[in-house]
Amino acid sequence: MREVELLIIGSGPAGLCAALSAAESGARALILERSFRPGGQLVKQTHMFFGSERQYASHRGVDIAELLLKKLAEYGERIELMLNATAVGFYEDNVVTVLKDEKEYFKIRAKSVVCATGAFEKSLAFPNNDLPGIYGAGAVQTLMNVYGVRPGNRVLMVGAGNIGVIVSYQLLQAGIEVAAVLDAAPRIGAYLVHASKLARMGVPILTSHTVKEAVGTDCLEAAVVWALDEKFKPIPGTERRFDVDVMCVSVGLSPLNELLAMRGAEMKYVPQLSGLVPLRSENCETGIPGVFVAGDASGIEEASSAMAEGWLAGLCAAAKLGYVPADFEARRREYLSQLENLRSGPVGERIRAGMKLSLLEGGMRDV
């Protein structure tokens, strides 16, 4: 069985930063990435990031992925990136089973693990929601921004959160018509900077609306929407039909962290973090010593926080292995303060509440 010091599962923003952070302290890391391409969902993000310079604000996600990968290459042999390698099991003694190229199946034992496995797009229940032409908004973003393929001609976006609104704008940039953006909530969830861009382009944003049904035989041909009252109950008689060949469902993400549950980490349902999450210390360490979590796998936030969590988890995972740099405490405090800033203000209120609920008892202690 192959033995490694630090195993990082996932090469998205959290995984890449965890690897860089651990390597900076002197640890050696192996990153497992299930896709044929590293970078996770950064590679399809063409919008500029908010936050501070530390999280590459005003860079586009796609450029951040490139920057991080370039840095990774600078560490040479200290960081190994294994592509097409899916972690399918996580057992006692930190044995991880890996399926590589859909052919080879082997085990890796790690002294420390950072689980940075990301998230999954949620679906929405309505009649005919399985028709081809109905996609996750992130899926359409991949098709369009990574492969340069038009998802269709006219799109209905369901969900006016950040992803829904940003992808709508990106659809317009690619020359595709957006018929409307819906949201069941009475107000727009996205940052108003993004939402007002859409409004200026003449795209109606219908709040307190949801999908009644999708229409089509082989593929989506139209969608019927209706208004909701203040109790989120549909109001009969308010139906409107949109002739669209694409519907994007952007109703949030769920953390992907089954591996941690399998390993026996204590999990808890925290609605503010959008699902089941592992309990952890403020240093991103789960209840299992040496097993860390970072990014959306620990609760849904943004890529900026995923990066800061990655830096923190990588630093603390390396410290567990004995790589404690002279400036350990200064670096740790710096990453914690970055996270605090990203979660400050009214926008971060939900996340802050979620973080409190997912903290291990006595989780504020040092490593």
Place this chain on the structure above:
Amino acid sequence: MRITEHPILRFDRGKELSFTFNGQPMKGYEGETIAAALHAAGVKVLAKSEKLHRPRGFFCAIGNCASCQMTVDGEPNVRTCITLLREGMKVESQEGKGRLQ
């Protein structure tokens, strides 16, 4: 169905590849997935569901949801949204669970 002009992105497509979809000759590019190549050619229905035989297209495009599974070179349940296109691939839509050939 391909984007040719874009204000931010440039699409450097790889070598043109030939493959078949249910026996029909198709073209795609190196570096793209089977599902992306099919979508660009206007093919949205990739499979039929197991019990009700309802049409299935991709949903997540990152290999999570299994909605895009097709039979590729005789192998069923290939997640076409994350499998790269190769020259001469034989891609077939799949009924339900598919069958080993």
